[in-house]
Amino acid sequence: MRFDTVIIGGGLAGMTCGIRLAEAGRSCAIISQGQSALHFSSGSFDLLSKLPDGSDVQDPLEGIAALERTNPEHPYAVMGAERCERYAREAAELLRRAGISVAGDCRGNHFRITPMGKARATWLTIDGYLTAEAPDRLPFRKVCIANVEGFLDFYPEFIAEEFRKYGIECTFASVNLPDLEQIRQNPSEMRSANIARVFDHERNLDALAAQVRDAAAACDALILPAIIGLNRNDSLEVLRAKIPTPLYLLPTLPPSIPGIRAQQALQHRFRALGGEYFLGDSVLRAEYDGNSVKRIFTANHGNIPFEADHFVLATGSFFSRGLVATPDRIVEPVFGADTVATSDRSQWYTLRFFDRQNYQAFGVRTDAALHVVREGRAIGNLYGAGAGLAGFHPVQEGCGAGVSLLSALFAADEILNSHQS
Numbered sequence: 001m002r003f004d005t006v007i008i009g010g011g012l013a014g015m016t017c018g019i020r021l022a023e024a025g026r027s028c029a030i031i032s033q034g035q036s037a038l039h040f041s042s043g044s045f046d047l048l049s050k051l052p053d054g055s056d057v058q059d060p061l062e063g064i065a066a067l068e069r070t071n072p073e074h075p076y077a078v079m080g081a082e083r084c085e086r087y088a089r090e091a092a093e094l095l096r097r098a099g100i101s102v103a104g105d106c107r108g109n110h111f112r113i114t115p116m117g118k119a120r121a122t123w124l125t126i127d128g129y130l131t132a133e134a135p136d137r138l139p140f141r142k143v144c145i146a147n148v149e150g151f152l153d154f155y156p157e158f159i160a161e162e163f164r165k166y167g168i169e170c171t172f173a174s175v176n177l178p179d180l181e182q183i184r185q186n187p188s189e190m191r192s193a194n195i196a197r198v199f200d201h202e203r204n205l206d207a208l209a210a211q212v213r214d215a216a217a218a219c220d221a222l223i224l225p226a227i228i229g230l231n232r233n234d235s236l237e238v239l240r241a242k243i244p245t246p247l248y249l250l251p252t253l254p255p256s257i258p259g260i261r262a263q264q265a266l267q268h269r270f271r272a273l274g275g276e277y278f279l280g281d282s283v284l285r286a287e288y289d290g291n292s293v294k295r296i297f298t299a300n301h302g303n304i305p306f307e308a309d310h311f312v313l314a315t316g317s318f319f320s321r322g323l324v325a326t327p328d329r330i331v332e333p334v335f336g337a338d339t340v341a342t343s344d345r346s347q348w349y350t351l352r353f354f355d356r357q358n359y360q361a362f363g364v365r366t367d368a369a370l371h372v373v374r375e376g377r378a379i380g381n382l383y384g385a386g387a388g389l390a391g392f393h394p395v396q397e398g399c400g401a402g403v404s405l406l407s408a409l410f411a412a413d414e415i416l417n418s419h420q421s
């Protein structure tokens with residue numbers, strides 16, 4: 001099989017790169033072994049919330065300019081502040097073209113609310129989810145927090161405890177329906193995706209609205225966990241039309257309905273543009289022609305290779321097995337790319353969970369054009385993108401989705417420009 005570009009990994013980075021290339025008319029394949037970090041997403045996309053020294057970032061583009069001066073190994077610094085600004089704007093538009101309706105501005109973070117009720121700075125949030133300009137400026141003074149009976153991945157009491165710190169009065173409502181009984185029989189089945197399937201049915205959406213409408217009547221907002229809209233786009237609209245109180249969603253513990261929907265929307269957009277998407281297949285190895293990747297081989301296709309002019313490595317970090325830790329090394333399993341990591345294992349992590357962990361910045365070594373480096377040499381037609389890149393701390397710096405989106409657009413641009421030259 002032959003394509004212009006083959007992308008390995010179908011998470012946020014791989015899909016974004018594939019969509020950008022397919023929009024430019026390139027023939028493109030994405031091979032992805034499993035689900036991505038999007039299935040655990042908060043429903044918000046972070047660009048940059050903190051600098052490495054822990055100071056807060058209000059304007060992510062200003063923060064990126066600071067990183068360029070202080071942390072040259074950070075992917076944003078490698079790409080350069082100017083191109084980052086361009087890609088940040090393009091990324092938001094690309095998501096919208098894929099049907100992921102997001103609000104936010106790369107010139108000013110807003111705050112999302114976590115499943116525990118904490119406010120966290122972020123860049124883009126999917127429409128319908130509760131946001132605020134500042135943690136103490138939530139858009140209500142009295143709120144009703146509803147939950148489904150027996151659903152354990154959402155914590156109204158914790159959320160209320162946080163809201164009360166800002167003088168907000170909280171009341172609660174509980175929802176139950178005959179159609180939930182079947183999944184409730186096994187408590188481990190009471191997960192967001194299973195519940196959302198129940199609410200994909202019109203009659204259950206109607207019943208949900210009927211059960212919370214009165215409880216929320218005396219409040220100036222109603223909050224629901226993100227358990228609607230798995231397989232339909234209009235669930236929130238339908239509920240809003242039936243409930244006079246302003247309604248907001250909050251993310252739950254995984255699986256994440258907004259993340260699953262975002263993944264589906266990206267896949268749909270890629271395929272609609274003519275992209276070929278191979279889900280459930282793993283890239284195992286590559287063959288080279290001098291300093292270029294010639295072809296790659298996958299588990300499902302055996303001896304039938306995938307050939308291309310360009311390849312993109314978007315296999316993620318440890319979470320997606322794009323990086324693997326052995327007792328003494330950090331390995332990139334497909335190409336055996338060089339990795340950036342400290343050799344002393346005792347420096348990899350501290351036992352204090354919330355500390356800045358060194359291993360999070362480990363990743364694939366790349367050059368200034370994000371070419372993947374192997375045995376000390378940059379591979380001319382292989383680009384790195386996404387969570388597997390070295391030099392950043394996605395959690396502490398609040399930059400996970402931003403690095404994936406922007407590096408994917410950078411890699412796509414490099415590929416498109418190399419065609420022109």
Ligand SMILES: Cc1cc2nc3c(=O)[nH]c(=O)nc-3n(C[C@H](O)[C@H](O)[C@H](O)COP(=O)(O)OP(=O)(O)OC[C@H]3O[C@@H](n4cnc5c(N)ncnc54)[C@H](O)[C@@H]3O)c2cc1C
Binds near residue numbers: 008010032043386
């Ligand atoms: C649990 C979790 C939650 C997160 N939540 C957020 C959030 O809410 N907001 C935010 O801004 N950031 C978040 N992040 C940061 C996250 O890394 C990025 O947002 C982004 O989604 C990562 O996308 P990616 O495509 O780079 O990598 P991934 O999403 O990890 O995708 C990599 C893909 O490559 C595939 N793959 C791996 N090896 C192979 C192979 N050999 N062959 C074929 N396919 C392969 C994997 O199956 C996977 O589908 C989160 C990260 C994690 C781990």
